[in-house]
Amino acid sequence: MFREEAAKLTGAMVRVIGNFDIAEEVVQDSLLAALEKWPEQGIPDRPGAWLMTTARRRAIDLLRRDQRYAEKVALLERSALPADAPEVDDRLRLIFTCCHPALAQEAQVALTLRAVAGFTTREIAAAFLVSERTMAQRIVRAKRKIVEANIPYRMPQGAELVPRVDAVLAVLYLMFNEGYLSRGPDVAARRDLAQDALWLASLTARLLPDQPEVLGLVALMKLHLARARARFDAAGEMVLLPEQDRSLWDEAAIAEAVEVLRRAAGMNMPGPYQLQAAIAAVHSEARSWVATDWAQIVVLYDALLRLSDTPVVRLNRAVALSHVRGPQVALGEVNDLAISLGGYHLFHATRAELLEELGETALARESRLRALELCQNPAERSLLMRKLGS
Amino acid sequence: MKYVLLFGGTMEPEERAKNPEMAAAYERIGRWFEEYGRAGKIVGGHELKGPHTATTVRFKDGTAMVTDGPFIESKEVIGGYAEVEVADLDEALEIAKTWPGQTSVEVRPVVGDA
Numbered sequence: 298m299f300r301e302e303a304a305k306l307t308g309a310m311v312r313v314i315g316n317f318d319i320a321e322e323v324v325q326d327s328l329l330a331a332l333e334k335w336p337e338q339g340i341p342d343r344p345g346a347w348l349m350t351t352a353r354r355r356a357i358d359l360l361r362r363d364q365r366y367a368e369k370v371a372l373l374e375r376s377a378l379p380a381d382a383p384e385v386d387d388r389l390r391l392i393f394t395c396c397h398p399a400l401a402q403e404a405q406v407a408l409t410l411r412a413v414a415g416f417t418t419r420e421i422a423a424a425f426l427v428s429e430r431t432m433a434q435r436i437v438r439a440k441r442k443i444v445e446a447n448i449p450y451r452m453p454q455g456a457e458l459v460p461r462v463d464a465v466l467a468v469l470y471l472m473f474n475e476g477y478l479s480r481g482p483d484v485a486a487r488r489d490l491a492q493d494a495l496w497l498a499s500l501t502a503r504l505l506p507d508q509p510e511v512l513g514l515v516a517l518m519k520l521h522l523a524r525a526r527a528r529f530d531a532a533g534e535m536v537l538l539p540e541q542d543r544s545l546w547d548e549a550a551i552a553e554a555v556e557v558l559r560r561a562a563g564m565n566m567p568g569p570y571q572l573q574a575a576i577a578a579v580h581s582e583a584r585s586w587v588a589t590d591w592a593q594i595v596v597l598y599d600a601l602l603r604l605s606d607t608p609v610v611r612l613n614r615a616v617a618l619s620h621v622r623g624p625q626v627a628l629g630e631v632n633d634l635a636i637s638l639g640g641y642h643l644f645h646a647t648r649a650e651l652l653e654e655l656g657e658t659a660l661a662r663e664s665r666l667r668a669l670e671l672c673q674n675p676a677e678r679s680l681l682m683r684k685l686g687s
Numbered sequence: 688m689k690y691v692l693l694f695g696g697t698m699e700p701e702e703r704a705k706n707p708e709m710a711a712a713y714e715r716i717g718r719w720f721e722e723y724g725r726a727g728k729i730v731g732g733h734e735l736k737g738p739h740t741a742t743t744v745r746f747k748d749g750t751a752m753v754t755d756g757p758f759i760e761s762k763e764v765i766g767g768y769a770e771v772e773v774a775d776l777d778e779a780l781e782i783a784k785t786w787p788g789q790t791s792v793e794v795r796p797v798v799g800d801a
Contacts, residue, residue, distance in 0.1 A: 399776060446796050447688050449775040457777075 299328055300496060302345045303415025306352055308387025311450050314356060314369055317394065318440040321412050323359065327351035328415055388413070389504040390450050392497075396465040397448050404439035405468045406475075407432060413500075414493050424475065424490045462505065466514050466570060469498045473518050477525075478674065491522060502557075512561035513571030519554035520577040523547040534683070535676040539586040551581045572601040591620035608637040612647055624654040642672035646681065688796060689730075689772055690779040695791035696766020701737065715787035720769070728782060732769030766790065770797075 303324060310320035327348050341347040357373050360366035395409040407425075410416040416424075422432035442448065453461040476490025495518040502511045527541040536542075558574050576597045583589040598614035611634055619627030628651045631644070638644035645668035652661035662685065669681045723729040741757040757764060766788070773779050776794070783792040 397776075399780070446794075447775045449777050451775075451777070453777075 299415030302348050304388040304391055304413040306348055307412045308391045310352060312387060313372055317443045319359060321440060323352045323355040325411060326355050329417060390452055392465055392501060393453060393461060394448060394450050396468045398464050399448055400439050400442060404435055406472055407436050408439050409468055411436060414497055462508050465501060466510060469494050470514060477521055494518060495522060509561040509564040509566050510568040510570045512557050513568060513574050516554045516558040516574035517570055517577055519550055520574060520581050523550035535680045569601060569605050572597055591617050595621055608634050612638060612644060616647060619651060624651045627651055640671060642668040689770060690794055690796050692769045692771060692783050693765050693793040694767045694788055695763045719787050723782060728771050728773060730770050730772045734767035735765060738764040
């Protein structure tokens with residue numbers, strides 16, 4: 298519920314007070330007050346109004362001492378906040394301010410979660426496995442920069458829009474991956490970063506309906522989440538795509554994602570997120586790993602390479618290629634990436650799979666050991682160890 | 688709001704002046720200053736002489752000590768600066784992105800100019 302209210306509240310407060318730091322702080326304070334009071338007193342009938350009143354009172358208390366804000370206090374003391382700009386614009390402006398490239402990307406992520414999705418500092422710290430103190434400092438520093446360097450609270454215009462949208466999408470995708478990849482079966486208690494990232498992306502898509510890459514990212518996230526239930530088995534072990542029980546996939550969610558992607562494709566402006574979503578969609582629509590339309594996937598990877606030629610994309614393309622032209626050809630392509638990806642565990646894990654298919658058991662084992670050395674994620678480590686044991 | 692754009696430079700201004708390709712670059716930079724100056728956006732600025740001309744005053748226990756060289760030892764040096772008067776960081780960044788010198792530009796707000 299907080300995420301439905303936080304952005305509207307922060308957006309309105311920034312607009313009225315004109316100081317991002319103070320506005321964001323009073324909203325966070327009112328969320329914390331709600332966390333404290335609602336469990337005892339019950340959730341109020343109109344939670345949004347309750348939060349707004351609390352934030353307004355807090356702002357008046359804070360600003361009353363400062364002469365420079367006399368006018369703003371008068372504005373806040375009137376019962377309703379002035380609605381001179383539609384709330385939709387407020388939230389969008391807020392997202393663009395939080396994801397401003399003049400802020401470090403990790404700060405962009407933290408600030409977006411707090412100001413737009415209503416996370417508390419403690420929740421963000423838990424999601425990124427850093428101490429609450431470190432996260433609080435990161436947020437304070439970012440907010441200070443917004444105020445002191447005068448980062449505007451405004452929609453980017455003209456030629457600036459697309460690169461700024463890309464920056465927002467990068468933040469949301471990072472957030473999603475942090476939640477999705479590090480998610481084990483045991484973290485159900487903590488707020489689901491991947492779900493919140495999808496919510497933020499969907500919100501951005503509603504606010505920017507003519508940007509196909511935003512839809513592409515929404516589709517990509519939905520497709521990943523649709524397979525989430527199949528990613529861990531009953532014992533809590535990670536299951537990779539080839540071995541997943543596809544009957545566990547959420548078909549309704551897949552159909553929804555494909556529909557979103559179709560809408561994006563209709564705008565005739567392909568981009569990396571749309572292509573990645575298209576690849577995920579081909580996987581999602583295949584009845585089995587073997588029955589996957591690999592030729593189609595290779596074509597999509599070729600298109601993706603033309604837009605963003607990165608070693609990781611080449612590595613993934615090689616996996617698809619192995620199903621079309623065999624493991625020998627694929628291994629050649631993978632080996633070419635040794636210099637750029639030598640420190641990446643999935644490079645060695647992929648090599649191991651291909652070597653195994655070619656009957657090179659000893660070399661495969663060697664690569665898998667190297668992958669294990671480089672891998673940090675516990676679920677992936679356990680998977681590698683099982684393969685080494687068998 | 689006032690910001691200072693600090694332009695990076697790797698060559699001495701004297702060397703730059705001798706380099707024939709730089710003559711054209713200087714012309715572009717001159718036009719750039721003129722253009723933004725006329726628009727009232729650039730309100731001050733200079734090219735600086737090379738880091739070999741720099742002298743640094745440091746304070747140790749309240750005593751001023753004069754030493755040779757710039758105070759940041761690095762390959763990148765500050766080659767010049769411009770003061771701009773604009774609405775916000777985005778506008779300052781827009782100007783910085785058009786810098787014809789193609790060296791790094793650090794953008795900093797000045798104190799006491801909210």
